[in-house]
Amino acid sequence: MSFPCTRCGLCCQKIKGIAELEEFHSGDGKCKHYSQHKGCLIYQKRPLVCRIDEGYEKLFSQLVGLKEYYQKNAEVCNSLQQEQDYPPRYRVNLDNGH
Numbered sequence: 001m002s003f004p005c006t007r008c009g010l011c012c013q014k015i016k017g018i019a020e021l022e023e024f025h026s027g028d029g030k031c032k033h034y035s036q037h038k039g040c041l042i043y044q045k046r047p048l049v050c051r052i053d054e055g056y057e058k059l060f061s062q063l064v065g066l067k068e069y070y071q072k073n074a075e076v077c078n079s080l081q082q083e084q085d086y087p088p089r090y091r092v093n094l095d096n097g098h
């Protein structure tokens with residue numbers, strides 16, 4: 001099982017104020033390693049906080065159940081998309097066995 005990220009890219013464009021990503025901030029809210037056309041340019045080496053499933057195992061599994069963790073993540077994804085008027089096809093849907 002893994003989080004059904006739809007790769008909208010919005011979490012990479014809203015990193016201002018995230019302490020763990022301060023060194024990645026380009027100054028306008030976006031990660032300096034994010035490309036609109038290619039997505040994350042350091043995907044294989046991205047920080048733990050950007051890895052939803054690995055982050056759960058290493059940071060949150062003692063604090064919250066996986067289902068609730070996925071629900072909270074999906075709420076943030078979908079709310080970012082609604083704020084930015086992204087098409088509904090990008091919405092994270094947890095009803096498919098996740």
Ligand code: SF4
Nearest residue numbers: 005006008009011077
């Ligand atoms: S905001 Fe959510 S759906 Fe969009 S790229 Fe980030 S994790 Fe994936």
